[in-house]
Structures are given as structure tokens and as C-alpha cells.
Amino acid sequence: MQQRTLPYLLLLPATLFLCVFFIYPFLLVAWQAVSQDGALTLEHFRTMAGHWKFSTAFWNTMLLALAVVPVQLALALFMAALVTRMGAGRDVILYIWTIPLGISDLAAGIIWLAIFEQTGFLNSILSSLGVIDQPVTWLGYQDKATIFLAVVLAELWRATAIVLVILVAGMGLIPKEYYEAAEVFGAGPWKRFVRITLPLLRPSIQTALILRTILAFEVFAVVAALGGTNLPVLMGETYQWQFALQDRHVAAAYALVILAISIAFTLVFLRTLRVPKEAQV
């Protein structure tokens, strides 16, 4: 009797919590987005889409994700491959490479601000090399391209670590025998990577991609630190509508857009990188 109820008892607090603070708020935010004074309306979506910043923010967010995530995945795969071939010092290197994991996006933004601001380190180097006479403004309101680049660099710097950790953990689950067998059958290092590591790593790659893509759509503080509102992104606009423009409904509509693209991409990754249960390690 006790045996049967105990697991439910143990799950109850977490379940209740997730219902109240996860499922319910999402229903609430959805309702906020499509209602006005208790009546259904698409007015908020119209307001959102009609605002001149919306499509810029949408495409900026998409482009950022597109520029950051694939490079991150490649870089993390490369780093993970290096780590697996490392002997002594592996732990130290891994620790160093995962340091950004503990750094908040806001701090990362500030860190890269120290490099790109007008009296920052980039200008200092360039001027000492004699490339420029006057400090260049990189992050001004007209410098969308360089702000974009700075954000991409900051995101690459900050969030590659999480992909790396997931991939290294995944590689740790692949039995060594497979590599030895492949080597015996004549596969070189590159072939082994492509034919064994990559396919067997697919679940980890899937997790990393989902996690990173969703986080990329949530990009906010890095952009705020480096570009202020000069580079509008979805999450930043949500914040603007909530506070500066005091319109919760439109903010909720933004939230639903972010949610929709997050879920859409998650589904795409789940589908395209699906690993049949029978074929898992």
C-alpha cells in the first residue's frame, strides 16, 4: 500500500510546483496575448506586427541564432575532439574551456563591452599598431553590423561551453571498443570521427542543438549590454513593451512568438536528428 503511494507522494511537490509555476503561467501568457478585457482578440498581435521594430527584431534574432549556433556546434565538436585526444592536463584544459558556463549573459556582454567600447581594448591595440589615429566607434547607433558581430562573438565566447560539456559527456558514453574495432578494420582518425563519433553522438548533438537554439532565441542581456536598443531582438522588445510601453498584452504576444519559434525548432531537431531506440548505445 505504502509502496504504491510513496512515489506519488515524492513527486507531488515538484509536480504541483511545475503546474503552478510552469504550465499555468504559460496558459496565462497565451490568454494575455489573445484577449482584451476578457474577450478574444488578435489586436495585440496586430499591434506587435505593425510596430516598425517587430520585423527587425524578428530577423535580428533569427540571424543571430543562425550565425551563432552552427559555428558553436562546429567549434564545440572540434574542442571535444581535441579533448578526447589529450593525455595529461585534460582536466585543466576542460576546466578552462568550461569557465564561461558560469558566466551570465549580462556579464559576458559587459566583458565584450570592455573590448569594443570606444576607449576599449580593441581600439587600444589598433591604435598602438598604427592602424587608426582616432578611436573608432564600434557600437554606435549606426554601427548595426559591428554590434551584430560583437554580439555574435560574445555569444560564441559565452555559450560554446555548454555545447562542449554536453558533447564531451556524450563522447564519454561511447565505448572505446568501437574505436578500436574501427581502427583494426582500417579507419583513420577522420573516418572514425565521421563514421563512429558523429552517429553515436547524435542524441547529445540533438540535446545541445535544442538547448542552444532556444537560448539563442532568448538572447537579451548580451545585446542590451553591447548595443542597448540599437540592435532590437525579440526578447529585448518583450522587455520594452512590458516596461517602457507598459503594454502587457503586446509583451505577451511577443512571448508567444518566441515560444512558437522555440517549439518549432525543437520539433525540427527532434525529427531530423531522431535516433531509433533500438539504435542507441
Next chain:
Amino acid sequence: MTAVTATETVAATADIRKRGRLVFAATIIVLCAWVLAPIYLLVVNALSSPDQVNAFPKSFVPGFETDSIAFFMGFAGVAKALFNSILVACITMALSIGLGAPAGYALSRFEFRGKGVFRIMVLMTRAFPLPLLALPLAVLFIRTGLDDTALGLALVHTTLALPFAVLITFSLFSGIPVELEEAAWTLGCTRVQAFRKVVLPLVLPGIAASAVFAFVISWNEVFAAAVLTIENRTLTAFLLQNLDVSPLHLKFAGGAVLVVPALIFIFAVRKYLFAMWGIANR
């Protein structure tokens, strides 16, 4: 003749090997520099006086002045924001372990109906941009009096940290053979006693690591903190709010204060980092 060629080939291969190793080491060093240099530059700024920070061109060695940090710490609201950040992070830590560990234990020890549903709900949280929860909750909190409180924000941060806590503790408990508990039962323990005397001592380090992880998640979170707090800003919310108005040296000192504890914590849990993510994959 053949002997000579053979030696030459061996020498050539050794040469390629050596060069390969050199490239390998160089790549690793470059990647380390890529990670470390920006942090170093932030530290340079934080340890320089405001004048040095705003000077041009800038020195690449810190002036070892504590003015900036002192100015930052003395700045109105910073001490309080720091306190709030720690408070919120501690509540988040306690909530996510307190709620997550029992669930992790249940998942690792029992087969029951609804297990799959719960797991899916936990995994689903990953496909959602969780900081957005702050928007509807802001309204809800105003109604319940939780608005602008540490607890209110901690509740949102817990939704971020709880799924990790569940999955990590699940893997921790799964690593402890059931037989150890069963042996304790046959030796006279109740379920609770067996848990306390056998399971708990074995999982405690791992639980501590996941608590630290929850702390860092909360400490670093910006969006929900900025949305949900007005008077009781956390450090991240405070810095975000003052980004446009505060002078550079204030930002950099703040950035450094934000980074340092996180670094220490990540160092403390480094051993568990990979084990955590290895399981969180599933």
C-alpha cells in the same frame, strides 16, 4: 640502400608527428587564450582606477587600484542588490533541491504509472523559453503580494533550476545500488532510516554540487529578475537597469563582481559537471 630510406622515412614520420603535436598544443593554447583573455581584460578594467578605465589608449596591465570596485560597492543600491541576489539564489537553491531531490529519488527507485508523463513534463521545460514566465507571473504576484519580493523571483528561478535538480538527483540516486538500501532494511532500518544512514551520506556531495548549480543559475539570470523586481533589484537586474546611465568603470566593476563568485562555484562543482550533463542528455 633500403636501410637508409627506411631511416629517412622514420625520421620524416617523426618530424610530421612532432609538427602535429606542436600544432595540437598551439591550437589548445589559442583556444584557452580565447576563453581567458576577455576575462583578463575585464579584470584589468575592474582593478584600474576610473581615470585609467576611461583613458585611451588603454594599458593591458591593471593599475591595481581598488577605486573602481570601492566606488561600485559604495554606489547607492549595490550592497542591497548584492544581498538580494544572494538571497534569491539561496532560496532557489533550497527550493529546487527540496522539490527536485524527492522527485529524482522517486524516478530512480520506483516503477509506477505516470512516470513517463512526469519525465516528459520535466524535459518539456527545456523546450520553453522559461524567463518569459516572469511576464504572467508579474501580474499574478501583484495579486498575491509576491511582487518585488525575493521569494517571488526565486519561484521563477526555481522553474529554471528544478528540471536540472530532478535530472541530476535522478542520476545520483540511480548510481546507488538499490541493494544497499534493501540490505539496510533487512538489517533493521525503516525506509527513512535506510535513506538517512545509507543513501544520504553517499549522495551528499552530488546534492551539494547540484545545489551550487541551482545557485549559479539564479545568480546569473537577468530577464526574469529585471521583470519581477523594481525596488528589490538583484545585481543582474540592477546592472541591466543602469546600463545606459552608469559610467564605464561602474559597469566593469559590476561585471567583475558578477563573474567572480560564478567562477568559484563552477570550479567547486567541476567534477560533477560532465556527469550531470551526460545524464541530462537523456
Next chain:
Amino acid sequence: MAEISIRNVAKQFGDFTALHSVDLTVADREFMVLLGASGCGKTTLLRIIAGLETPSQGEVWIGGRRVDHLPPRQRGIAMVFQNYAVFPHLTVFENIAFGLRMQKLPQAEIDRRVTRTAELMHIGQLLKRYSGQLSGGQRQRVAVARALAMEPDVILMDEPLSNLDALLRLEMRAELKGVLAESKTTTIYVTHDQVEAMSLADRIAVMDKGLIVQAERPIEVYRNPAARFVGSFIGNPPMNFLPARKADNGSWRVAGITFKGPKAEREEIAFAIRPEDLSHAESGLPAEVRVVEPLGPHVLVTCDVEGHLFRAVLESDIVLSRGDIVKLAPTPDRIRWFDPETEQSLQVH
């Protein structure tokens, strides 16, 4: 007094029936071995007796007390697990003392019992070590000592030797037998190793597909298998079976030879003989030799009798080679007969 009585116990896991209505009585101080292949339900039965599993139906009595609703700690049992379950965060001393501390015994008594059982299991010099510093065999000794220190009425053992290497297993087997005989507890011991079962048991309960097929003294189980399964499971190599056609009332033709047998209303039954109960003779079952394996004291000959696999253990001085036709004569009083449908043994009257 700790007689164990299992009455009509069954266990379902979802759609899977692990145990069909099992009855078994283990006498006080008896050493009972549950023997069977993996998945036969023997471990489930043991875990039900221990209280680690709840039976779907039936009753478990220990020492005249019904215990099936009690948690393990109130059943007066101690258990030794297959993977030893030695607590890794406690020293060997504290492991052995664990149950005694739960009983809140005085320290002096705990010291006495730990020292005594540790000496008994030859681990007296390891008391300060942790499990991680022990070999598999030493861990097993700790696990047994921990159970013995409880001075329980009943000791339950779940394949305790199966994780040890062969030589160590042999050594521990003999030691266990001595220690347990001395401790005078009732023991239930689960194993899939028939040699272990034969050598340790007062009685063996052979299990198959969630049922106890036969529960008798080892030699009975060996000589007079109650069912075809028992004969084919116990003995290495196992029993030989050949089809027997009815010749006339009470006699049966097996591979062209007529044997006296049971009176059964069947056209065909199964003739069974153990490989060591065959001898090379002038007349007997005609067998074509396939493989000859000299084993030292004997030679194991694998043959073909009318298309059926047939093994014989013969004197080692015999010279045979592949393709030879030999006559194998069964020792008459060792022949057994089985019903082809119920697979139960048929008695010769």
C-alpha cells in the same frame, strides 16, 4: 524455532507471472536451496520471504508468525546479496555492526559479536578497511559476517557466490557450509549453479517457470527427477532422453531394444538415462559416435541414437573414434520414464 512456510504464494509483475501459487515448507535449521535457471522465479520467491517484494497472493510464515504484511526489519531475517551490498561509506567493522546498532545493543555486545563473526569469516584483520579496499571475496565475507552478526532465525542468500571467480567460489562454498551448519539458522539459498546446490543443500527446491517442480534431498532430485525438466537441468552432462514405443503391456521399445517399463495408457513415452549409467557392452542401444572428449577419469562420448543426441560417460581406457558404432547398455535400475505430455515421471510398478 524458525520454520518457514510459504502458502499459495503468487506474484505478478503486470502481465508477467513470476510465481504461480507456490507452497514450500522449510524445517527449522534446514539448508534449503532454490535452484533454477534465470527467470524461473527463485529470486522473486526469496525477496518475498525477505519482505523486499509483496506477494500478489498467499501467506508467508516464519517461526509460527505470519509475516507477509511486515517490513523486512520485523521478520527476524538477515540477507546476503548477490553484489554483496557492503556499505561503501562505512568500515568493515561498522558494516558488520550496522544491524546491531539498529537494535541499540550495548557497545560491549556489539564489539563481541563483530569480533566473533569477523574471526569466523577470517576478516578480523580488515575491520578498519573500507569496501573499496577489499577484493570481491573479502566483500562477500563481510556481507556474510554482517548477516551472521545479527544472529537471525533465518538467513537468506541470493546467489552469494556467483560474482566470485571459480576457485574462490569453491573455497567459499565449503566455508559457508561449515559456518552455516554451526550457526544453526534456517537458510534459504538461491542459486542457478547445480553443483553449488548439490553440495550445500539439505534439500533442493528445483524451480521452473514460476513453479517448484521438486523439493527433495539432493540425491533424490538427482536420481529420481520428478519431471523431465529436473533431469535435463540437473547433472552435467544432463540426462539423455529417447522416445519409447509401446511393445506390449509394461514393456517398451527404445531404439530397437525392449525394456520393462511402466504401465501407461500411451503409445509413446520418454525413456531416460543418465550418461554415467551407461556402459560399453555386447548388446545395448546402438549409438554412432560423433565426438569423443577424454576428461581424465572418464571419457565423454557424444553419439547419435536414431537421430537423437545421446551422451555417455564411459571408462577412460576405451578407445573410440568418430563414426564407430557402439552398443551402450543402461544400468536397469537407473532407467527413468516420463510422460510426454505432462512431462511428469512415470513409476514402474
